[in-house]
Amino acid sequence: MDTRTRVNQALKQAMKDREASRLATLRLINAAIKDREIADRVDGESGGIGDAEVLAILGKMTKQRNESARAYEEGGRLDLAERELNEIAIIEEFLPKQLSDEEITEAVKAAVSDTGAESIRDMGKVMGALKGKYTGQMDFGKVGPMVKDQLCQGGNC
Incomplete structure (x- = not known):
């Protein structure tokens, strides 16, 4: 339903x-x-x-x-x-269960891996994948910096 x-x-x-x-x-x-x-x-x-x-x-x-x-x-x-x-x-009551911080971290890592993102230029692809899969389950205002940190770990910022 x-x-x-x-x-x-x-x-x-x-x-x-x-x-x-x-x-x-x-x-x-x-x-x-x-x-x-x-x-x-x-x-x-x-x-x-x-x-x-x-x-x-x-x-x-x-x-x-x-x-x-x-x-x-x-x-x-x-x-x-x-x-x-x-x-x-x-x-x-109508929103899906919110993901924990650990689950969000894992989702970000998986999205970066799945999209093949390598630099900060790919942040839009990663955020799009996350929004498509986890709408209503996480605060994307908080997730954005996490994605940026994940993408910058390789020194591509």
Whole structure:
């Protein structure tokens, strides 16, 4: 079952269970997905969005809420920070399990090997391979420097 179907089923269940906060978060997820579909239609791509794109949207939503929660905590608004963290928990139900640091390191090594990357110029190929295989399972903002370090070990930087 694809992620979008799971979100819609959870939305219906939240309506039945009268869970207001969960329902609001699930509606935000649906709105973000529909916004992406509309943007794609405007750009001339009418094939709909795939599961990988839905996972990317969910990852972005999680990252935004983490940043907001951190800002609220720094500002002393713990009630708002808690609300953001609750939304993160709901969004993460639909994301695949995050890889551990060791698993990410192994994935980076495998991607470098599989793509035949030899220098920093090949970083795009490696990142593309990782995104194709591990979307939603790792933070690519953190993975980029790891790929760069891996590629620079050979002294090709």
